[in-house]
Amino acid sequence: MNERYERGLAKLIEIDGEKGRQVVDSLRDIAPDFGRMIVEFPFGDIYSRPGLDLRTRELATVAALTALGNAAPQLKVHIYAAQNVGCTREEIVETIMQMAVYAGFPAALNGLFAAREVLGPTADSPA
Amino acid sequence: MNERYERGLAKLIEIDGEKGRQVVDSLRDIAPDFGRMIVEFPFGDIYSRPGLDLRTRELATVAALTALGNAAPQLKVHIYAAQNVGCTREEIVETIMQMAVYAGFPAALNGLFAAREVLGPTADSPA
Amino acid sequence: MNERYERGLAKLIEIDGEKGRQVVDSLRDIAPDFGRMIVEFPFGDIYSRPGLDLRTRELATVAALTALGNAAPQLKVHIYAAQNVGCTREEIVETIMQMAVYAGFPAALNGLFAAREVLGPTADSPA
Amino acid sequence: MNERYERGLAKLIEIDGEKGRQVVDSLRDIAPDFGRMIVEFPFGDIYSRPGLDLRTRELATVAALTALGNAAPQLKVHIYAAQNVGCTREEIVETIMQMAVYAGFPAALNGLFAAREVLGPTADSPA
Amino acid sequence: MNERYERGLAKLIEIDGEKGRQVVDSLRDIAPDFGRMIVEFPFGDIYSRPGLDLRTRELATVAALTALGNAAPQLKVHIYAAQNVGCTREEIVETIMQMAVYAGFPAALNGLFAAREVLGPTADSPA
Amino acid sequence: MNERYERGLAKLIEIDGEKGRQVVDSLRDIAPDFGRMIVEFPFGDIYSRPGLDLRTRELATVAALTALGNAAPQLKVHIYAAQNVGCTREEIVETIMQMAVYAGFPAALNGLFAAREVLGPTADSPA
Numbered sequence: 001m002n003e004r005y006e007r008g009l010a011k012l013i014e015i016d017g018e019k020g021r022q023v024v025d026s027l028r029d030i031a032p033d034f035g036r037m038i039v040e041f042p043f044g045d046i047y048s049r050p051g052l053d054l055r056t057r058e059l060a061t062v063a064a065l066t067a068l069g070n071a072a073p074q075l076k077v078h079i080y081a082a083q084n085v086g087c088t089r090e091e092i093v094e095t096i097m098q099m100a101v102y103a104g105f106p107a108a109l110n111g112l113f114a115a116r117e118v119l120g121p122t123a124d125s126p127a
Numbered sequence: 128m129n130e131r132y133e134r135g136l137a138k139l140i141e142i143d144g145e146k147g148r149q150v151v152d153s154l155r156d157i158a159p160d161f162g163r164m165i166v167e168f169p170f171g172d173i174y175s176r177p178g179l180d181l182r183t184r185e186l187a188t189v190a191a192l193t194a195l196g197n198a199a200p201q202l203k204v205h206i207y208a209a210q211n212v213g214c215t216r217e218e219i220v221e222t223i224m225q226m227a228v229y230a231g232f233p234a235a236l237n238g239l240f241a242a243r244e245v246l247g248p249t250a251d252s253p254a
Numbered sequence: 255m256n257e258r259y260e261r262g263l264a265k266l267i268e269i270d271g272e273k274g275r276q277v278v279d280s281l282r283d284i285a286p287d288f289g290r291m292i293v294e295f296p297f298g299d300i301y302s303r304p305g306l307d308l309r310t311r312e313l314a315t316v317a318a319l320t321a322l323g324n325a326a327p328q329l330k331v332h333i334y335a336a337q338n339v340g341c342t343r344e345e346i347v348e349t350i351m352q353m354a355v356y357a358g359f360p361a362a363l364n365g366l367f368a369a370r371e372v373l374g375p376t377a378d379s380p381a
Numbered sequence: 382m383n384e385r386y387e388r389g390l391a392k393l394i395e396i397d398g399e400k401g402r403q404v405v406d407s408l409r410d411i412a413p414d415f416g417r418m419i420v421e422f423p424f425g426d427i428y429s430r431p432g433l434d435l436r437t438r439e440l441a442t443v444a445a446l447t448a449l450g451n452a453a454p455q456l457k458v459h460i461y462a463a464q465n466v467g468c469t470r471e472e473i474v475e476t477i478m479q480m481a482v483y484a485g486f487p488a489a490l491n492g493l494f495a496a497r498e499v500l501g502p503t504a505d506s507p508a
Numbered sequence: 509m510n511e512r513y514e515r516g517l518a519k520l521i522e523i524d525g526e527k528g529r530q531v532v533d534s535l536r537d538i539a540p541d542f543g544r545m546i547v548e549f550p551f552g553d554i555y556s557r558p559g560l561d562l563r564t565r566e567l568a569t570v571a572a573l574t575a576l577g578n579a580a581p582q583l584k585v586h587i588y589a590a591q592n593v594g595c596t597r598e599e600i601v602e603t604i605m606q607m608a609v610y611a612g613f614p615a616a617l618n619g620l621f622a623a624r625e626v627l628g629p630t631a632d633s634p635a
Numbered sequence: 636m637n638e639r640y641e642r643g644l645a646k647l648i649e650i651d652g653e654k655g656r657q658v659v660d661s662l663r664d665i666a667p668d669f670g671r672m673i674v675e676f677p678f679g680d681i682y683s684r685p686g687l688d689l690r691t692r693e694l695a696t697v698a699a700l701t702a703l704g705n706a707a708p709q710l711k712v713h714i715y716a717a718q719n720v721g722c723t724r725e726e727i728v729e730t731i732m733q734m735a736v737y738a739g740f741p742a743a744l745n746g747l748f749a750a751r752e753v754l755g756p757t758a759d760s761p762a
Contacts, residue, residue: 023617027617027620029629029630030601030620030621030624030627030629030630031601031604031605031620031623033605033684034605034608034617034620037605037608037676037680038613038617041355041613041672041676041680042613045672045676046351046352046354046355047352049348049668051342051345051347051348052313052344052345052348052349052352056310056345056349057348057349057352059310059313059314060313060314060316060317060349060352060353061317061352061355061356062314063314063315063317064317064318064320064321064356064357065356065614066318067318067321067322067485068197068321068322068356068357068577068612068614069195069197069198069578070196070197070576070577070578070614070615071356071577071612071614071615071618073614073617073618074356074613074614074617074618088305090305090306091305091310093158093305094303094305094306094311095306095310095311095314096158097158097160097161097164097300098300098301098306098311098314098315099314099318099485100161100300100485101295101296101300101315101485101486102315102318102319102322102325102328102485102486102487103318103322103484104195104198104448104480104483104484104485104488105165105168105201105482105483106192106197106198106200106201106483107197107198108161109150109154109161109165109198109200109201110197110198110200110201112154112158112161113153113157115158116156121156121157122156160303164295164299168291168295168299168482169482172291172295173478173479174479176287176475178469178471178472178474179471179472179476179479183437183440183472184476184479186433186437186440186441187440187443187444187479187480188444188479188482188483189441190441190442190444190445191444191445191447191448191480191484192483193445194445194448194449194739195448195449195483195484195578196576196578196579197577197578198483201483215432217432218432218433218437220432220538220539221432221433221438222433222438223539224427224539224541224542224545225427225428225433225438225441225442226441226445226739227427227542227545227739228422228423228442228739229442229445229449229452229455229739229740229741230449230738230739231576231579231702231734231735231736231737231739231742232549232582232736232737233573233576233578233579233581233582234578234579234739235542236531236535236542236546236579236581237581237582239535239538239539239542240534240538242538242539243537243538246538248537248538249537249538280494281493283497283502284493284494284496284497284500285474285477285478285493285496287478288478288481288490288493291478291481292486292490296486319487322485322487322705323451323703323705323706324449324450324451324487324704324705325485325487325488325490325491327490327491328486328487328490328491347665347666350666351666351668351669351672353612354612354669354672355612356614357611357612358575358607358608358609358610358611358703358706359610359673359676359677359709360610360700360703360705360706360708361612361705361706362669363658363662363669363673363708363709364705364706364708364709366662366665366666367661367665369665370664370665373665375664375665376664407748408744408747410751410757411728411747411748411750411754411756411757412728412731412732412747414557414732415732415735415743415744415747418549418553418732419740419744422545422549422553422740423740426545426549430541446741449704449739449741450705451703451704451705451742451745452704452739452741452742452744452745454741454744454745455741455744455745550736554732554733554735554736557729557732559723559725559726559728559729560694560725560729560733564691564726564730565730567687567691567694568694568695568697568698568730568733568734569698569733569736569737570695571695571698571699572698572699572701572702572734572737573737574699575699575702575703576702576703576737576738582737596686598686598687599686599687601686602684602686602687602692603692603695605681606681606682606687606692606695606696607695607699608681609676609677609696610696610699610700610703610706610709611699611703
């Protein structure tokens, strides 16, 4: 336990709640040090920095993971996190749609399907 | 409804039949505007252009999605579409195999497994 | 000229100023229709939508292009655009740094070098 | 020298002319065996197969390399090759434009700039 | 049957045991020639070369497939193969963890989950 | 200055010599904290770990950067580093060639050209 870890763990829980801790725990029987590093570097070093608010940080991550298109589980965690730190459903969906311009329609489509899985269908969608 | 949408929808149905409409419908409860955009831009603006026949357009798309390797559902839709607009099984398989040269053997392998799922095994394959 | 084009051109100029028009013009002697499409779809259809402010849209694009790492000229245009619509230098740099987590340190490094080219070195950097 | 090499070299020269041989020669002082393998596998094994004509093979490659976006020198060689085996300028440009749908506008833009470098500007472009 | 095929098949079985043969067989009813090519080029031409031992070859492949992040089935085959040619569990896990630096944390995470699936959880992991 | 930084800086200099310090310095006027993070995480946390020797670590990185194909400057730094920690020219070239199997021939070709730039042409290459 060190300062970076403590700061990172607090940030991870602020952002992801229990889901974040689950990712770390899931590494315990294959690469426990890597679980510690995820707390320390992304959350203790990067997400804890001033200069960019958490809502924008999460939308930037949703944008990047949608565009890369090869990390579906992590994209879902960050769609959840974006909502958790206060992004609206609309902001998340708009960010993903915009990726059609930069990474193509299939990447955006798969991002939108991930969003529906996490956020649920819209209340006013037709039966 | 506008001219681009109508032209796009006709082209989408010509290429993909009911499968195309399903993709559009599948967006209704998460991002309905994006469903409209898929009809308008890819199908109304791009696939409707002269200068390249539909068979070659579909093989180019099969090539690109095999090479990118991160959009399996869309690759399957376009393998189906390629056959639907008149590409032979052999042309589709050759296009995918060729991607081993440009994107590596795993990308080509995963493309071939997608093709078997869509096109079925060859009639004369050993039991 | 149509409504989407006019809306898109106004948005493109709002975001990119003269640099945006230059990208469109640069296509005139190879694919002029594509220059029109860039105005219509990304700017007329996507960036004109409500639901996400322009500052966040530009940071999402900077994030995605840094992560993809294969479109340096477009990344530079959007770093410029981000600043132009009101993002601070710090917000842009933080967004790019964060990509080390999602796309690796080389992608972030190359994004930071692009940022220095567009934004210039910091005033207080050592000689 | 073996049958695959001879078949591959003939095919390479049919497709790329002197440019193909230059690629092979360029490997002589770093990895000469790899120069031989390029002749044997892509050209001796893949491009020599029946079942897909050379024009479609080259457009599929132009599509894939535009979409991947990280192999500009090879994209240029294949834009040249596509024209050399009989593809029209329009077919090449349409194939590259279509990649905006599958890999995003920056990938297509960079592909079009490569095409202008290889094919030259259109005769009727404005001064 | 030719010399390259025989050399490749022996190498494939040395590296992958029965799993390698299964990959080749799995292509029989969609692209049997591609099954032959996998034996000939990767195994007959590349893995059979002197100058790099099989253990390092397999770790290089595990590194690349983890970083690319779009070929999960093949990554698992090569994690198995790495262990089969004598790499320790620790070497495999370290190689995958290192990819966080070059391709981001999600790519490394997904690689580690693949490793647990192939290698099993550590013996001393907490219940 | 902290323990991770000091351990990382010593490792960075062991691996890359002056070139490593130059990368860190090059960030001073755009994102100095990121220069510190490069020392701390990749070198202080990852490359300093036991369980995988430096030679294999560098070849794994050369493999990954060749396969990703979008970070040419960093690939060159690591080809230099690989040689610096004791990899032979042959091992480096074999690792890059092998990437043709996993990421395609263009990625391997561009990796080999980077290798020639860093390692120089072979002594016995024809004039």
